Amino acid sequence: MPRRILPIFLLVALIAIGCATPTGESVDVEKLEVQEDQSESLANDLLAFSLAMRKADRNRFDDFWTETVEATRLPKNDPAYEPLADRVEQAVWAFDSELANFSRDEYVTAMWSLVERYESLEDVRFKVKKVDFSEDGTHAKAKIKFFLVGKHEGQGREWIKGLAKLGAVKSGDDPWQIDHFELTEMISKVTEHEWFSEVSGPAGLGEKFPLFGQGANDGFVNHGAAVADVNADGLLDIATTGVLHNFLYLNAGDGTFIDASADSLLKFVPPGSGVVFLDYDNDGDSDLFMAAVGQQMLLQNRFVPDGEVRFVDVSLEAGVAQNAIGFSPVVADINGDGWQDIYVCSYNRYGTVMPDSWTGATNGTPNLLLVNKGDGSYRSEAEAWGVADSRWSYAAQFIDLDADGDQDLYVTNDFGENAFYRNDGDRFTDRSVEMGVVDPGFGMGVSFGDYDRDGDYDLHVTNMSSTAGKRILEVLYPVDHPMRMSLEKQAEGNSLYANDGDGTFRNVSAEVGGLGGGWAFGGGFVDIDGDGWEDLHTPNGFVSGETMKDT
Numbered sequence: 001m002p003r004r005i006l007p008i009f010l011l012v013a014l015i016a017i018g019c020a021t022p023t024g025e026s027v028d029v030e031k032l033e034v035q036e037d038q039s040e041s042l043a044n045d046l047l048a049f050s051l052a053m054r055k056a057d058r059n060r061f062d063d064f065w066t067e068t069v070e071a072t073r074l075p076k077n078d079p080a081y082e083p084l085a086d087r088v089e090q091a092v093w094a095f096d097s098e099l100a101n102f103s104r105d106e107y108v109t110a111m112w113s114l115v116e117r118y119e120s121l122e123d124v125r126f127k128v129k130k131v132d133f134s135e136d137g138t139h140a141k142a143k144i145k146f147f148l149v150g151k152h153e154g155q156g157r158e159w160i161k162g163l164a165k166l167g168a169v170k171s172g173d174d175p176w177q178i179d180h181f182e183l184t185e186m187i188s189k190v191t192e193h194e195w196f197s198e199v200s201g202p203a204g205l206g207e208k209f210p211l212f213g214q215g216a217n218d219g220f221v222n223h224g225a226a227v228a229d230v231n232a233d234g235l236l237d238i239a240t241t242g243v244l245h246n247f248l249y250l251n252a253g254d255g256t257f258i259d260a261s262a263d264s265l266l267k268f269v270p271p272g273s274g275v276v277f278l279d280y281d282n283d284g285d286s287d288l289f290m291a292a293v294g295q296q297m298l299l300q301n302r303f304v305p306d307g308e309v310r311f312v313d314v315s316l317e318a319g320v321a322q323n324a325i326g327f328s329p330v331v332a333d334i335n336g337d338g339w340q341d342i343y344v345c346s347y348n349r350y351g352t353v354m355p356d357s358w359t360g361a362t363n364g365t366p367n368l369l370l371v372n373k374g375d376g377s378y379r380s381e382a383e384a385w386g387v388a389d390s391r392w393s394y395a396a397q398f399i400d401l402d403a404d405g406d407q408d409l410y411v412t413n414d415f416g417e418n419a420f421y422r423n424d425g426d427r428f429t430d431r432s433v434e435m436g437v438v439d440p441g442f443g444m445g446v447s448f449g450d451y452d453r454d455g456d457y458d459l460h461v462t463n464m465s466s467t468a469g470k471r472i473l474e475v476l477y478p479v480d481h482p483m484r485m486s487l488e489k490q491a492e493g494n495s496l497y498a499n500d501g502d503g504t505f506r507n508v509s510a511e512v513g514g515l516g517g518g519w520a521f522g523g524g525f526v527d528i529d530g531d532g533w534e535d536l537h538t539p540n541g542f543v544s545g546e547t548m549k550d551t
Contacts, residue, residue, distance in 0.1 A: 038133050039471060042140055042168060045176040046126040053115050053124040053148070062108055065178050066169060069107045070099050072183040074114075081190060086531050093162075093186040107181075114148060114160065121150040127467050129163075130474055140168045140176065145467075155193045162186035195528065204257040209243040217243045220350055221273045221293055222521060224328065228277035228286040230264075230301060231309050239288055241272040246290070250309070264309045272297060274328030278340045280318070281376055287311075291326030291344050296368065298378075319378045325349060325365045332398035332407040334385070334423060339372035343409065345393035355392060359440055359486055361415035364392035386428045387421055389413065394444045395522065401448070401457060402503070412443035412461055436505045439463070439495050440486070447524020449534040456499040460524050462538055465493030465516035493517055494538060 045064065052060040072095050079091035102110075115121060124147070131142035144166050152158035167180025200206045210217040225240040235251035248266045249257035261267035272290030280287050280298065288299040288311055298320045299311035315321040324346040334341045346365040348355075355361035367389045369382035382388035391413035398407040406423040413419070417438045421428035432438045437459055445462030452458065469491035477484030493516035497505035509515050515536070517523075523538035 034137075035133065035475070036468075036472065038137050038140070039128060039131050039468070041170075042131060042142065042176050043128045043468070046128065046144070048175065050124040050126050050146075054121050056115055056121070058108075058112060061112070062104065063177075064175060065104045065108055067104050069102050069104060069179055069181060070167075071102055071107055071181040072096065072164075073100050074110045074183075079188070081188075084189065086529060087192045089190050089192075091188045091190075093183075093188065095183055095186070099182060111181075117158065117160075118148070118150040118152055121148060123150070124148045128471065129467055130471055138170050140166075140170070141180075142166045142168070151194065152190060156191040157194055158191075159189045160186065199255075203255060204259065205238070205249060207242065207247065219243075219293070221327065221347075223271070224274040224522075226275045226277045226288070230277075230286050231303055232285065239266065239275055239277070241275050241290060243271065245269075245271055246275075248309070248311075260309065264311050266299070266311050269297060269299060269311070269313060270294075273326055274345075276329045276331050276342075278331045278342070280340055280342075280372060282339065289320070289329050289331070289342055291324070291329045293325050293349075295321040295323055296326050296329075296344060296370075297321070314376070318376060319380070320370055322368050322370070322380055324368055326368070327393070328395045330396045330398055330409075332409075333372075334369075334398075334407050334409075335371065335426070336406060337372075337374065339374045341372050342368075342370040342378070343387065343396055343398070344368040344370070345396050345411065346390075347392055347394065347414070355415040357416060359416050359490065361392050361413075362390055364390045364413075366390045367393050367396075367411070384427070386430075387411070389419055391416060391419075395446050395462075397446045397448060399448050399457060410437070410446050410448075410459070412446045414442050414444065416440055418443050418446075418461065435503060436507070437461075437497055439497070439507075441490050441492075441495070444520060445522040445524065445538070449525025451496065451525065451534045451536075452498060453533065454499075454501070456501050458499050459495075459497040459505060460536060461495040461497070462517070462520045462523050463494050464491065464519050466491040466519075494520060494536075496536075 049064045075093060075095055079093050081089040081091040084090040126144055126146040129143045129145055131140055133140050144164050147159065147161035149159045150157065162183060163185040165182040165184060166178060168176040168178050170176045223241040225238060227236050227238055229235060230237045231250065235253050237251050238249040240247045246266045246269055247261045248264045250260045252258055272292045274291040276289050277286040278289060279285065283304045285301045285303040287301045290297040295315065297313060297315045298318045300314045302310040302312055324344055325348050326344045327347045328345045330343050331340050333339060344367060346367045348364045356363040367382055367387060368380060369385050369387050370378040371381045372378055387409060389411050392415050393411050393413050396409060396411045398409055400406060401408045402422065406425065408423045409421040409428060411419045417440050418432060419430045420432040420435055420437050422431045439461045441463035443461055443463055447460045448457040450457060470488065473484050473487055495507055496509045496512055496515060498508045499505055517538040518540035519542035520538045520540040525534040526537055527533060528535040
């Protein structure tokens with residue numbers, strides 16, 4: 001048994017090749033694991049290095065450098081900025097290609113000028129793209145990428161990102177120390193004004209939960225939020241599922257929210273995962289459906305007829321208390337009868353049950369389709385409609401993509417292929433292959449929008465991107481090997497498909513610059529700056545590696 005759980009991409013790759021190289025030679029699993037341990041050690045020290053910059057801890061930052069450093073001389077003056085987009089300027093930094101030798105204090109002081117550019121640093125990351133180690137494991141030569149982002153002088157923000165060649169040495173239990181830092185690219189983007197500010201605290205929306213793995217926060221599901229006007233005052237309210245309990249926040253109309261979780265009874269309903277508002281009984285107010293690991297939940301809003309917001313659990317009598325590993329629900333009238341139906345993406349108990357394939361898993365739990373009967377109850381019809389997908393589904397979206405008046409369905413699946421189900425009136429048919437939107441990857445979100453403003457809907461799929469995954473695959477496979485190309489798709493990040501207007505789509509992810517979003521979830525199209533063009537937003541984050549740092 002390995003000393004620890006193998007990183008997911010090393011495990012995937014070894015299973016895929018049966019612990020043999022593409023030429024048939026046996027893979028030294030222990031050596032690969034040792035190398036990845038070394039890589040993770042360097043990656044984690046670079047994260048600590050990054051944290052020292054973010055916290056402006058100069059003393060700690062000094063610890064990661066050797067007494068002398070061979071490095072690129074940093075420019076003393078800012079580069080020339082040019083307009084990049086509305087309210088955004090970009091500059092490419094120029095620096096000498098010849099390296100020079102510096103004392104630690106001299107070079108660290110120069111590097112520290114990057115920190116001092118910011119009034120406040122919000123995030124700093126130095127990450128390993130590729131690395132080779134000496135036989136004794138004490139010297140590393142790596143290609144890294146890095147970024148710094150935060151508030152710069154004035155009203156706006158700055159995002160610096162770059163690439164570098166890094167050399168580092170290690171002695172005993174001390175952290176890796178950098179002895180070579182060769183910049184190959186550095187770009188800076190600056191905004192005129194800060195577009196967003198964190199206001200959850202003063203708005204009354206700030207909640208703290210136990211850290212992952214502690215107390216009640218030991219589950220494997222994410223939680224969601226939904227927005228609707230639940231009390232007919234013309235303001236949008238927020239319902240969220242949580243680790244400890246669910247929340248309802250009523251909009252006070254002055255930039256703040258009132259916690260009505262207890263008064264609405266939502267606090268006392270078992271915590272759910274995904275959540276969506278719908279008017280299931282057509283009485284004019286917004287009811288609430290919550291997906292859950294276990295029985296699904298339907299909560300009737302009693303604002304009509306009682307005049308106050310109270311959510312009453314009607315799951316059993318409505319027939320929605322179906323068992324599933326429910327991750328997220330979506331709502332549409334699939335049969336055109338005027339009543340809202342519910343589709344639930346169902347996953348599986350990852351860790352207890354493992355996917356039967358990393359690139360085409362089918363042993364998830366079947367998704368649910370709950371068809372509204374119009375009398376306050378639902379019947380379960382996923383199999384009859386052909387959408388009982390069991391491919392570890394994460395998210396879905398209804399859309400009338402072919403403009404024939406009924407709702408089609410795109411389902412994003414983890415560990416493999418996605419599905420686009422065309423609504424044929426009384427059944428759905430999977431047309432994803434013909435349409436070119438299978439998008440094999442670790443799918444965790446879907447959104448449709450017209451990003452190129454040509455009048456039709458384009459598709460954004462949220463996937464995982466993994467620096468560690470790409471690093472491992474480079475060790476195991478040549479660049480043109482089919483397995484590497486297949487598994488690299490699992491690690492390359494989000495996908496953007498342009499609608500060609502003839503029922504097919506093209507993957508334009510690389511054309512638009514690449515959409516690596518880390519361990520990404522949900523998100524999608526939104527016009528952030530109000531310029532009429534659809535932008536993309538992707539939340540992300542996860543815990544990986546034995547140190548519980550995302551490497």
